[in-house]
Amino acid sequence: MRLPKITLTLSLFLAAAAHAAPAPRVGRVPLLADPHLPHVQYVLVKKSARRLYLMNGDQVVRSFRIHLGLMPNGPKERSGDYRTPVGWYHLVRRDPRSEFFLSIQISYPNRADRARARAHHWQPGGEIMIHGLPNHLHSSLSYYLHSDWTDGCIALSDANMMQIWMMTRDGMPIDIQP
DSSP states (O other): OOOOOOEEOOOOOOOSSTTSOOOOOOOOOOEEOOTTSOOOOEEEEEGGGTEEEEEETTEEEEEEEOBOBSSOSSOOOSTTSOOOOOEEEEEEEEETTSSBSSEEEEOOSOHHHHHHHHHTTOOOOOOOEEEOSBSSOSSOHHHHHHSOOBSSOEEOOHHHHHHHHHHOOTTOEEEEEO
């Protein structure tokens, strides 16, 4: 399958010489969507299959291998359970400067998640993201590519995360299934 060209705009600052003042900190990384990318209406995650699908109606636009929380079975119930949520959410915020290669926050916990946690006197947790690999690897690359390793997030390769970043928008629904 031939992938469309993805445009990435970066600002780089270089020091004039070794004795020059350090280069200024690089600001936000603007990523521009390619107009030739297919239309996506929602994101579908099937945890048991370890797949994330970008969907247009009932048609799969793209399919990606994913990695989940360290305890992937069952829905997320509380902070620190290392599970990935199950249910309907939305993509709510993008962070190009996270500790991972790009991240998109999911709207977990929703009202039902908070009520369930409250009934058990638990904290529901939060900051569930779709993201790439850590910017600083703490284990071998093989570990990240072949294991469930997150605290409850949905992780992909950096190249796949770039495609998801470019083909989705904030507010888009995401259906995470067991």
